[in-house]
Amino acid sequence: MNPYAGRVGEPSKAVLITGCSTGIGRAAALRLASSGWNVYASARQADSIADLRDAGCKTLALDVTDENSMRAAVDAVEQAEGAVGVLVNNAGYSQSGAIETVPIEAARRQFETNVFGLVRLTQMVLPAMRAQRWGKVVNVGSMGGRLSFPGAGHYHATKHAIEAISDAMRFELRGFGIDVVLLEPGLITTNFAGAATTAMTQATGEAEDGPYAQFNAAVGALTTGAYEGPMRRLGGGPERVAKVIESAITRQHPPARITITPSAKLTIALRRVVSDRVWDALMRRQFPQPG
Ligand SMILES: NC(=O)c1ccc[n+]([C@@H]2O[C@H](COP(=O)([O-])OP(=O)(O)OC[C@H]3O[C@@H](n4cnc5c(N)ncnc54)[C@H](OP(=O)(O)O)[C@@H]3O)[C@@H](O)[C@H]2O)c1
Numbered sequence: 001m002n003p004y005a006g007r008v009g010e011p012s013k014a015v016l017i018t019g020c021s022t023g024i025g026r027a028a029a030l031r032l033a034s035s036g037w038n039v040y041a042s043a044r045q046a047d048s049i050a051d052l053r054d055a056g057c058k059t060l061a062l063d064v065t066d067e068n069s070m071r072a073a074v075d076a077v078e079q080a081e082g083a084v085g086v087l088v089n090n091a092g093y094s095q096s097g098a099i100e101t102v103p104i105e106a107a108r109r110q111f112e113t114n115v116f117g118l119v120r121l122t123q124m125v126l127p128a129m130r131a132q133r134w135g136k137v138v139n140v141g142s143m144g145g146r147l148s149f150p151g152a153g154h155y156h157a158t159k160h161a162i163e164a165i166s167d168a169m170r171f172e173l174r175g176f177g178i179d180v181v182l183l184e185p186g187l188i189t190t191n192f193a194g195a196a197t198t199a200m201t202q203a204t205g206e207a208e209d210g211p212y213a214q215f216n217a218a219v220g221a222l223t224t225g226a227y228e229g230p231m232r233r234l235g236g237g238p239e240r241v242a243k244v245i246e247s248a249i250t251r252q253h254p255p256a257r258i259t260i261t262p263s264a265k266l267t268i269a270l271r272r273v274v275s276d277r278v279w280d281a282l283m284r285r286q287f288p289q290p291g
Contacts, residue, residue, distance in 0.1 A: 011083070011085060011132040011133070011134035011135075012081040012082045012083040012084070012085040012128075012132060013037065013038065013085040013086060013134075014038045014039075014040060014077055014080075014081040014083070014084055014085050014086070015032055015037050015038065015039045015040065015084075015085065015086040015087075015088065015249070016040045016042065016060075016073070016074075016077055016084045016086070016087050016088070016125070017029050017032075017039065017040070017041055017042060017088040017090055018042055018062055018064055018088065018089060018090050018091035018117070018121065019042075019043065019064075019090045019091030019092065020041040020042055020043050020049050020052060020057075020059075020090075021043040021044070021045065021048035021049055022048075022190060022191040023188070023190030023191050023192060023238050024090055024140060024185070024188060024190060024238045024241045024242065025041070025043075025088070025090040025091065026041075026049070026052070026238070027237070027238035027239045027241065027242040028088055028090065028238075028241070028242040028245045028246075029041035029049075029052050029055070029057050030052070030055050030057075030242070031239065031242040031243065031245075031246055032242070032245070032246055032249075033052070033055050033056040033057045034055065034056070035246060037086075037246075037249075038058075038081070039056070039057040039058065040057070040058045040059070040060055040073075040076075040077050040084075041057040041058070041059050041060070042059070042060040042061065042062035042073055043059075043061070043062065044061070044062070044063045045061070046059060046060070046061040060072075060073045060076060060077075061073070064091045064112075064113055064117025064118070064120070064121060065109070065112045065113055065116075065117055067120070070117075070120060070121050070124055071124065074121070074124045074125055078128050082128065082132065083125070083128035083129050083131065083132050083135070084125040084128065084129060084135075085129070085132070085134065085135055085136070086135065086136045086137075086138070086249050087121065087122060087125050087129075087135075087136070087137050087138070088138045088140070088245060089117075089118040089121060089122065089137070089138065089139045089140060090138075090140040091113060091114075091117060091118075092113060092114045092140065092158070093110075093113065093114070093155075093192070093195045093196065093199060094110075094152055094154075094155035094192065094195070094196035094199065094223075095107065095109065095110035095154045095155060095196075095199050095200070095203060096151055096152045096154075096155065096196045096197070096199060096200040096216075096219055096220070096223060097151065097154075097199075097200040097203060097204040097206070097212075097216055097219070098150075098151060098153075098204075098206075098212040098215055098216060098219075098290060099153045099154065100212065101203075101204040101206050101210075101212050101216060102154055102203055102204060103203055103204075106154075106199070106203035107154050110154045110155065110158055111154075111157075111158055111161075114155070114158035114159070114161075114162070115158050115161045115162065115165070118139060118162065118165070119165060122137055122169070125137075126173075126178075129176075129178055130173075130176040130178065133176060133177040134177050134178070135173075135176075135177065135178035135179070136178070136179050136180075136181065136248070136249045136254070137169065137173070137178060137179070137180045137181070138181045138183065138245055138248055138249065139162055139165070139166045139180065139181070139182050139183065140183050140185070140241070141159050141162040141163060141166065141182050141183060141184050141257075142159040142162075142184060142185060143184050143185065143186045143259065143263070143264035143267055143268055144156045144159045145159035145160050145162055145163040145182075145184060146160075146163070146184065146268045146271060146272075147267060147268065147271035147279075148160075149283070149287075150215075150219070150283055150287050151215065151216065151218075151219030151222075151223075151287065152196075152219070152223075155196075162182065163182065163257075166180055166181075166182040166256075166257070167182075167256075170182075170256055179253075179254050180256075181248045181249075181254045181255065181256070181257070181258065182256065182257040182258070183241065183244060183245070183248075183257070183258050183260060184257055184258065184259045184260065184264055184268070185241050185260040185261060185264060186234070186235055186236075186259075186260065186261035186262070186263030186264025186265070186267065187226055187227060187231060187232065187234065187235030187236075187261060187263040187264075188235055188236055188237065188238055188240070188241055188260075188261065189227050189232065189235060189236070189237055189238070190238050192227075193223045193224045193226070193227050194224075196220075196223050197220045197223060197224060200216060200219065200220060201220070204216055211290060211291070212290050214288050214290075215287065215288055215289075215290040218287055218288050219287070222286060222287065231263060234261060234262040234263035234266065235261050235262075235263045236260070236261045240260060240261065241260055244258055244260055
């Protein structure tokens with residue numbers, strides 16, 4: 001008998017995952033479905049996840065910046081299962097580029113996706129989750145929520161926000177039988193670097209002789225290079241995060257935050273021990289300082 005399928009009179013353990021077209025979301029959907037969890041994989045473009053149905057997932061269209069799309073997805077799960085039992089807030093990207101070069105609309109879009117999408121979707125699933133007095137909310141943050149690299153300030157701001165929101169929600173929801181787990185992955189080989197570089201190029205339109213042209217170009221190259229160079233050995237594949245997600249939602253008392261990969265553990269530890277002055281000096285060794 002499938003232990004995760006949900007039985008009459010028992011809370012729904014249906015899993016809703018955002019951003020399953022690629023990377024961590026896709027790996028999590030595949031892993032959880034293969035372990036017998038009742039998975040609703042979602043993506044902005046439903047056809048990008050059609051193949052996940054062959055792996056045992058149900059699929060839904062879900063754009064975390066679109067209220068109606070989120071409402072329809074949550075309604076569909078609740079009608080079929082009674083409640084979303086496990087919500088994995090994974091969808092996200094990096095709006096890279098020097099702060100001055102990112103148009104404010106692009107910065108707002110970054111927060112709409114990474115922060116307000118996560119908050120709004122969580123608000124939508126909570127009434128039914130609270131009613132059944134069992135639930136898990138997994139927020140995919142980042143080591144980038146504990147430090148900031150130049151050229152990705154908007155992204156880091158969203159991941160710092162997720163740290164704060166997760167800390168508050170963990171306290172607020174515990175009494176309803178709902179655990180909140182914050183994941184802090186380091187370098188994970190996915191479409192992340194490609195999406196970050198594309199978002200930067202599209203948004204900044206920095207002229208080749210502009211004041212940040214060399215800097216933004218270096219940010220793009222360093223982002224891509226981090227996933228290809230020797231640092232890659234300190235990272236991992238999306239399956240690594242998927243494994244942690246499964247363990248977090250299976251445990252009766254999961255930890256509040258889980259740092260994933262040596263790259264994340266080392267970088268967070270380094271940032272904690274060095275002063276701002278030393279951190280900036282380290283950054284100057286990697287990034288050309290604008291101006
Ligand atoms: N890779 C890393 O090194 C790393 C490290 C720390 C944290 N993270 C976090 O891990 C999460 C997943 O990223 P990933 O590494 O797996 O990158 P990825 O392969 O680029 O996947 C990102 C996913 O988010 C989806 N997405 C973007 N905007 C969306 C929206 N408005 N509504 C719904 N889905 C949307 C993308 O869908 P489309 O295909 O439709 O764009 C894609 O499925 C992100 O929150 C990221 O910040 C990644």
